[in-house]
Amino acid sequence: SQQGEEDPQALSIQEGENATMNCSYKTSINNLQWYRQNSGRGLVHLILIRSNEREKHSGRLRVTLDTSKKSSSLLITASRAADTASYFCAPDTGRRALTFGSGTRLQVQP
């Protein structure tokens, strides 16, 4: 399967804390992407990390990639109530389509 598997399935934290989500995959990739989905909405692309990169930052987001372990992590620092959403990883193998797992549901308590 080309899809990523997110862990944990659900995460509840307090506002201001950091949230870490993990992704594992099984195939060789060109890049790995993270998406966010707010309730009832379409997915929104957050960040892309290429296979030759180990770490990437975007605002409060930090993504790491370990191709030897076929894993990635998404860290959201200083979380806000507005970060409450589901987060999905998508390994991009260059085969035209992405597949998505069931995601991590993040709840940030105000």
Add this chain to the structure above:
Amino acid sequence: DAGITQSPRHKVTETGTPVTLRCHQTENHRYMYWYRQDPGHGLRLIHYSYGVKDTDKGEVSDGYSVSRSKTEDFLLTLESATSSQTSVYFCAISEGLQGSYEQYFGPGTRLTVT
């Protein structure tokens, strides 16, 4: 939603009737996708298109057909709707440049089959 619209946004239909969902983009992206999202299953790829009249099946294509006669439109047809096709359907687009398929999603269509 990155120049992607879906219509209708909500639909209730009866078992056995044909249903067509439309995805329209203004970005001129080559690739277009249809996904369905159900509780406990995440997003599952139904069909995708890599150009006008060029389509391929995804992991859950049975009972669905697609057509793309213009770059901007990608239609998903449920030939004879069943209750198991009650779901939220998302369209997505991608440029597919340099082997990267970063996707942009539409707002979704909530379909209920009674």
